[in-house]
Amino acid sequence: MVKRTGSTLRRAVRLAALLLLAAALVLGARAFLAANPRHDPWAPLDLRAERGWATQVKLSRLSGDTARCHAVLSRSEVAFTALPAIGEGACLRDDRLTLDTMRFAPGFPQMSCPVAAGMVLWLEHDVQRLAQQILGTRVERVEQLGTYNCRRMYGDAGAPWSEHATGNAIDIAGFQLADGRRISVLSDWDNGEPAGQFLKAVRNAACESFGTVLSPDYNAAHADHFHFDQGRSAMIGACR
Ligand SMILES: [Zn+2]
Structure with a gap:
């Protein structure tokens, strides 16, 4: 007992x-x-904060929730202009905006809000830091080849619709630097110079901000540009 x-x-x-x-x-x-709200999956996303463990989860929640995504841009003091819905069927773009202060060449591509949020994170946190570290200067403009194109993938009638069909993607061809230099994916990707190192570093960093990242490493169709889209979460997306 x-x-x-x-x-x-x-x-x-x-x-x-x-x-x-x-x-x-x-x-x-x-x-x-x-x-450390950047590590807290329940804290609101602020694009000005350094990336945290929860950043990708929060980014992936923006897909399909335009109101939440606009709130993130506003909270992060990102200037943007929301545009009315346009198009129809598989090419209906009911989430369309331009970033007012971000410097693209040509300027003001129309993109979905999740693509815009990814661009802000990538440009402000990765591209500028890597440009300083590797090239000793800032990026002045991002050269883009377009966001919207009402087409299926690979131009194949039987293939799924491209994320470009809804403007949920962007193609990046190069960078204009503050010191006057220009870096292009086509000519600098494999040159073994700092320009090539910079391109590989910003491609790798983009995988933290976008669901799918395709570069010259993926196939010949991407020899002259990076393709970024938010069709799936960056946690399960492709990075090639
Ligand atoms: Zn593309």
């Missing part, structure tokens, strides 16, 4: 210790997430 009471007591003490440990862990995790 005495023996059994002793072991019951020991079990109760062990259980209480485990409960206390669990409570401490929960409180610790809560305090950590409150101090």
Whole structure:
């Protein structure tokens, strides 16, 4: 009888210790997430903050939720102009905007809000940092080949619709630098120079911001540009 009471007591003490440990862990995790909202999947996304563990989850939630996506741009103080719906069927673009201050050449491509959010993260956090580190200058303009094209993939009538059909994609051909240099995917990708290193680094970084990233490493059709789209989450997307 005495023996059994002793072991019951020991079990109760062990259980209480485990409960206390669990409570401490929960409180610790809560305090950590409150101090680091970029790691908190429930905290609102702010594109000005450094990337955190939860950034990709938050980015993927923007697909199909234009109101939430516009709120993220506004909260992040990104200037944009939302445009009315246009097109029909598979090429209906009911999520269409231009970024007002981001410098593209040619300027103001119309893109979906999730593509815009990815572009802001990629340009502000990755492209400018890598340009400083590798090239010692800033990017002045991003050369783009277009966002919208009402077509199926590979121009094949039996293929699924391209993300370009809804403007949920963008093609990037190169960069104009503040010191006057120009870097192009076509001529600098494999040149073994800092320009080539920069292109590979920004391609890799884009995989954190976009669901699908295709580069010259993917196929000959992408020898002269990067293709970025938000058709799927960056957590399960392609990065080639
Ligand atoms: Zn493309």
